[in-house]
Amino acid sequence: MDKKKLLSSKIAIIGCGALGTHIANNMARAGVGRIIIVDRDFVEIDNLQRQILFDEEDAVKRIPKVMAAKKKLKKINSEIEIIPIIEDVNPSNIEDIIKDVDLVIDATDNLETRFLINDACIKNDIPWIYGAVIGTEGMSMNILPGKTACLRCLLQMPTSFLPTCETEGVLNTAVAIIASIESTEAIKILLNKKIREEAIYIDIWNSIWLPIKVEKKKDCIACGKREFEFLNGKVTQVKTLCGNAVQINPTKEILLKDLYNRLKEIVDVIDFNEYFLRFKINDYEFTVFKNGRTIIKGCNDEKLAKSLFSKYIGS
Ligand SMILES: [Zn+2]
Incomplete structure (x- = not known):
């Protein structure tokens, strides 16, 4: 692997919960040089089942997740830079957060933020990787603006738009698998290697592993018409x-x-x-x-x- 190339790369991981801690751990150990991690929340005891960079002490002190992650990651790899941002990613700050990164990795827990990432990355021509886990199931997809389909080509305006609070039912091994898939594709994108073309769906409990071909839609509101309705939306107060x-x-x-x-x-x-x-x-x-x-x-x-x-x- 081209270590120099990884060391000179800069990525943003949006979310520092279950997926985010796994992905940040993988990226730091792989030697990605600059890693922005954004999260709005602090560590709590019920996070520990699946959020691997945190421990009981972090939960007792309830420190911001990105600060706890930085502390742990610096011990893992002191050569790299971790840039923690304690923020709620929203239409007013996302473009500033991702402005000079090579890649954005989705580790959020809601579709609204994912559509916002999709808009911002397409507008600014930044590759990004979608990843989501619910229960024992997960999905991931690589999105290269101008080349591949985007998240809105895969999912239209969803009927299940509201964020859910089903995180307690998340199987931690399903998280690890989706995070590994996202991390693997991230390294391939940073090294300009051929990436997986299909979206992927897994159900780890039932051993289902399903590639899904996603067509780029000409009339897609985001990558086709470039109407960035999430990026142009208001910040929810x-x-x-x-x-x-x-x-x-x-x-x-x-x-x-x-x-x-x-x-x-x-x-x-x-x-x-x-x-x-x-x-x-x-x-x-x-x-x-x-x-x-x-x-x-x-x-x-x-x-x-x-x-x-x-x-x-x-x-
Ligand atoms: Zn699209």
């Missing part, structure tokens, strides 16, 4: 997350230090560091990240979350 939590993006910038000084006497501060301020009010646990993005745990009502946010944090 309030979003319900898996695990009884709501995420809120602020409409204006919030400085953590100011927020800490304002709240420290009236709330129960759990943690305040360079990445986030975490505090508790009644049964609600707030994690406010550097840019003001906030996750409120213990709440699955978007209206209530919004009113809690404006009461304690701002608009």
Whole structure:
């Protein structure tokens, strides 16, 4: 394998959960020189069944996933650079995140973000690899803008569009297989080798392994008409997350230090560091990240979350 070529490559892994930790582990050990890892969340104990870069200590401290991943990956390979980004990937930041990478690897858990990656990569002519796992099943597909079919050629506007919270039912070996498939194709793309042309579907529990031929559609809204409806969409301000939590993006910038000084006497501060301020009010646990993005745990009502946010944090 061409080690120099890999060392001079730069990739972005979107998502640092089950697929993301496996893929980052593979890419770091293979010696990919610069690896951007983006994730919006922090480590929790029920992640450990399938998210291989984390341990119980990370979960107890509940540090951001990308920071925990960086710490582990630097111990695995000190020659490479890990670039952690604690962010929710959205239409306003994705092009900036992927602007000078050779390849984007999908390790997200929802179709909305995948369609956004598809739009951004086609628009900017960056190869990307789709990968998804639900239960014992998984899929992957290589997408080379202008050459192959894209994710919207494979999946039209889906009926099952809403993200699911079925992650607890994910078989960790199915994750490892899809992550290995994505990692293998990633290395082939970075080394300009011939890649797999078909999409692939597997069911690891039932030993099904099925290549799927995907035709490039002339009238595809993304790669044909180049109407990037996800990239041109608005940033969702309030979003319900898996695990009884709501995420809120602020409409204006919030400085953590100011927020800490304002709240420290009236709330129960759990943690305040360079990445986030975490505090508790009644049964609600707030994690406010550097840019003001906030996750409120213990709440699955978007209206209530919004009113809690404006009461304690701002608009
Ligand atoms: Zn297409």
